[in-house]
Structures are given as structure tokens and as C-alpha cells.
Amino acid sequence: MEKDYYIERLLTAISHPNRIKILRLLKEEKTLCGCEILSAIGIEQSNLSRHLNTLVQAGVIYAWKEGTRMNYKISDKRIFDILDIAEQIVNKKLSNLKVLV
Numbered sequence: 001m002e003k004d005y006y007i008e009r010l011l012t013a014i015s016h017p018n019r020i021k022i023l024r025l026l027k028e029e030k031t032l033c034g035c036e037i038l039s040a041i042g043i044e045q046s047n048l049s050r051h052l053n054t055l056v057q058a059g060v061i062y063a064w065k066e067g068t069r070m071n072y073k074i075s076d077k078r079i080f081d082i083l084d085i086a087e088q089i090v091n092k093k094l095s096n097l098k099v100l101v
Contacts, residue, residue, distance in 0.1 A: 025041070
């Protein structure tokens, strides 16, 4: 498969507000179980499972089971560089809009 396909999968995986929240939580805490993410984000369990699965399938996070708990961790910390750059672009765009208003 083409490299562009994998880039698209990665960017699509991180392009949802709830998945961005999950990644920010994992940046702060390093490793979390699903129950901790669920209580921090406050969405339905089935919705969280779908978002976590999307991130796992794209290779953005690792998942493993310890007893009855599913744990999650970032697979490559450079994902935060992508999020930081996106935030800088958005901040600049928002500040430019404020100047125009």
C-alpha cells in the first residue's frame, strides 16, 4: 500500500474531538485504563470503546489487558508534535479572525 494511505489513517484517527481528549489524557498520565479515560471524558462506554479501537487500529496507541482492565498508552510520542502543530495553526487562524472582527 501507498505511504499516503497510512498517513491518511493516522490523521483520520486523531481528527475527532473525543480522540484528541484521549490523547491529551494519555500525554499527562502516560498509561491509563479504559475506566479512567471513561470517567475523565464522560462519554458512553460504547462510544469510548469505538474511539479507543480507532486509535489502536491506526497504531496511535497500544492496548493490553491486565486482569480485567484494559490499559492504553501512546505508541509514539511524536503524535503530540502533530497535535501541537495543529493547535498552533488553529491559534494563529483564530487570532487573525479576531483582528478582522
